[in-house]
Amino acid sequence: MSVHSFETMGTVVSVRVPDLVDTFSEGATQVRAIQLDAAVATGEAAFAKLDARFSLYRDDSEISRIARGELQLADSSDEMRKAYAEALEWRDRTQYTFTPHRPDGVIDLSGTVKALGIQALADSLFAAGFFHFLINAGGDVLAAGTTESGWRVGIANPKDSDTLLGVIELADPWHAMATSGNAQRGDHIWRRPDTDLTFIQASVVAADIMTADVLATTIIAGGQDSLDFVTHNFDVAVHVVKSDGSTLANAKFSDLLVD
């Protein structure tokens, strides 16, 4: 297994790729290793570019200029307007529970930008001919293809860091798992005033990382009503942890559990 990792968006991204062994020549194997380095570097650059444009922590980012009123959305970059439009679509699809706006009205795309980065990194790996890999960006996971023992992902226990609440295997078509929690750094989840605080962690497994990420956020933001809405309206596997430490999962999630 080869492992690359880099820091971006205030977290760590790691890329795991099964051993690159070329049966014809050692030279070919070395070329693949160089191609992998380049593909990861391209993905890292994509993350950096997204962070530079969309981070509200950076005064010089495009989104900070919009927040300060120095730049009108209509005059912003295509990337900005596209990302905003996509986030608004998710707001509509989640009954306005997921929102790209802070309570003060400022546009905040931190709920979708990490998924864009993960997808960009995956695209870079695919473009270089790597079809088996696992990307882990601060606990959000995207897997492609498989590895000897399968891509197994543990669900952290927010009440006890010494244990996992379960292990699932990510395999086609379940490529992505994202987790949201109320104690996480940088989640920027704006709850409705009437939200019950029942859930302290929500994990969503979906075909793509954007769906998984947005819906995990939606469940934490909207509580039980959103859990019901998500499981009834989307083809996703869901696992939640309540504040008392008890857990719930739908049948699709249980099917993904290993053992």
Next chain:
Amino acid sequence: MLNQEAVSAQSRNISAIGGATYTSNAYIQSYQEALDKAGFTA
């Protein structure tokens, strides 16, 4: 419903842990670093 039985991270062949942001959780950070350093852990 899922049963409450917790499993040990070390006993499984795990590639990643979802459910915590490494920067906010020392354990997860160290465990993930161990995973990454191990490299061969599938």
